Amino acid sequence: MKKQALLLSGAIMLTVGVTSLASEYSTQTSTQTSTLAQNSLSPNPNDFPHWRIVLTDQSSRSPDFANFLQTLRQAVQKRDANFIRGIVTKETQFGFGAHRSIAYLNPDNPNSPFWSQLEKAIAPGCTDESVLPQPSKEPLFSCPTVFRQFDQAMKTAPENQKPLAYENAVVIVGQTIVRLQPKPDAPSVAVLSDEVVQFDQATFEALPPQQQDQTFSPSNLNGWTPVILPNDQRGYVSNQQAYRPLGYRAVFSKSGDRWILQSFVSGD
Numbered sequence: 001m002k003k004q005a006l007l008l009s010g011a012i013m014l015t016v017g018v019t020s021l022a023s024e025y026s027t028q029t030s031t032q033t034s035t036l037a038q039n040s041l042s043p044n045p046n047d048f049p050h051w052r053i054v055l056t057d058q059s060s061r062s063p064d065f066a067n068f069l070q071t072l073r074q075a076v077q078k079r080d081a082n083f084i085r086g087i088v089t090k091e092t093q094f095g096f097g098a099h100r101s102i103a104y105l106n107p108d109n110p111n112s113p114f115w116s117q118l119e120k121a122i123a124p125g126c127t128d129e130s131v132l133p134q135p136s137k138e139p140l141f142s143c144p145t146v147f148r149q150f151d152q153a154m155k156t157a158p159e160n161q162k163p164l165a166y167e168n169a170v171v172i173v174g175q176t177i178v179r180l181q182p183k184p185d186a187p188s189v190a191v192l193s194d195e196v197v198q199f200d201q202a203t204f205e206a207l208p209p210q211q212q213d214q215t216f217s218p219s220n221l222n223g224w225t226p227v228i229l230p231n232d233q234r235g236y237v238s239n240q241q242a243y244r245p246l247g248y249r250a251v252f253s254k255s256g257d258r259w260i261l262q263s264f265v266s267g268d
Contacts, residue, residue, distance in 0.1 A: 048231035051196040053153040053171060055145045057125025065141055065252070068259040069122065076119050079110035089255070093263040105264075113219035117266055120144070120221060120240070121248040124173045129251075139254040140262070146171045150245040153196060170199045170227050171243040178235035182215060182224035189235040199244070200226035200234055218247060 059066045075083035084107050094100040105114035127148040129140035142148055150171060175193040179186040203226040207216060215223045218239060225242035228234055253262040 046190050048190075048229060048233075049158060050192075051153070051157055051230070053149065053194055053196055055124060055149055055171075055173060055194055057145055058128040059126045059141060061128045062139060062141070064254075065126075065139070065259060068252070069126065069141075073119075073122060076115060076122070079107075079115055081107040084261075087252075087259065087261045089260055092261050095265055113217075113266070116219050116221050117248040118250060118264065120218075120243075121250045121264075123240075124243075126252075141252050143250045143252070144173070144243060144248075146173065146243045146245060146247075147249045150196075157196070166245045168199050168201070169196050169245055170225055170237070171196055171245060172237060173241050173243055176237050176241040178227065178229065178233075178237055179224075180235055182226075182236040186236075189233055190229060192237065197230070198228040200228045203234065218242075218244065 059069050072083075072087075085102060088102045092102070094102070094104055106112040107114060122143045124144045124146065126141040126143035127145050129142055129148070150166070150169070153171075154165075172192040172195050175191065177191055178189040180189050181187075204212065204216060214220060216226070217223055218225070221240050223239040224236040225239055226234065226236055227242070248264075248266055250264045251262045252259050254260075
């Protein structure tokens with residue numbers, strides 16, 4: 001009798017235990033299902049019309065220029081002022097208006113904005129001007145690719161975004177995260193890749209002048225650019241990947257057996 005009672009008691013305890021585990025599993029499964037359902041219903045931060053842009057580095061079309069560009073990038077990294085002087089001529093144009101010499105850009109100062117401007121201009125590659133509708137008569141490359149290829153992007157832009165035009169557009173080169181605040185650890189707003197968004201002029205103008213000149217200056221490669229997404233969400237992107245169609249650009253031409261800097265325009 002005792003043996004039977006013990007067996008009956010054990011069976012009851014086992015049944016209770018299994019029922020308890022089943023109930024706990026059911027609760028966990030229900031919670032997980034609810035969480036997944038909520039996540040599936042959450043709005044996708046990238047769920048907005050993207051204005052894509054095709055950016056093609058055409059420097060490889062001229063192996064000679066491609067080699068020069070590689071050497072130039074190395075010189076820029078080293079802040080080699082002598083190399084820059086070697087590719088500048090009396091005809092080189094710096095900016096618009098009155099003619100200026102290389103001294104205007106102060107290349108002997110490694111912290112001169114000129115260096116970060118040139119570094120950014122040549123980073124994504126260059127456009128072969130000889131393949132444009134009105135090609136140049138001499139070998140000519142313009143950098144960055146954004147300078148010329150934004151023209152093509154304008155032809156295929158969504159009608160509601162075309163008013164952005166040149167003065168209000170920001171071209172994202174490569175992939176970058178839009179941050180809620182101008183900090184690398186700020187929450188993510190969206191992810192952009194080779195596309196066009198709007199420059200947030202109102203946010204920029206509301207900043208103190210010192211912040212405009214430092215953190216938000218295009219010359220600061222560690223700085224930020226305020227933007228507005230097509231869904232009206234505001235955020236900030238790294239300056240390293242944010243380009244303005246009318247920003248820095250460098251044009252290189254072939255003179256005899258060497259490449260020279262024909263012109264350099266600063267975006268600041």
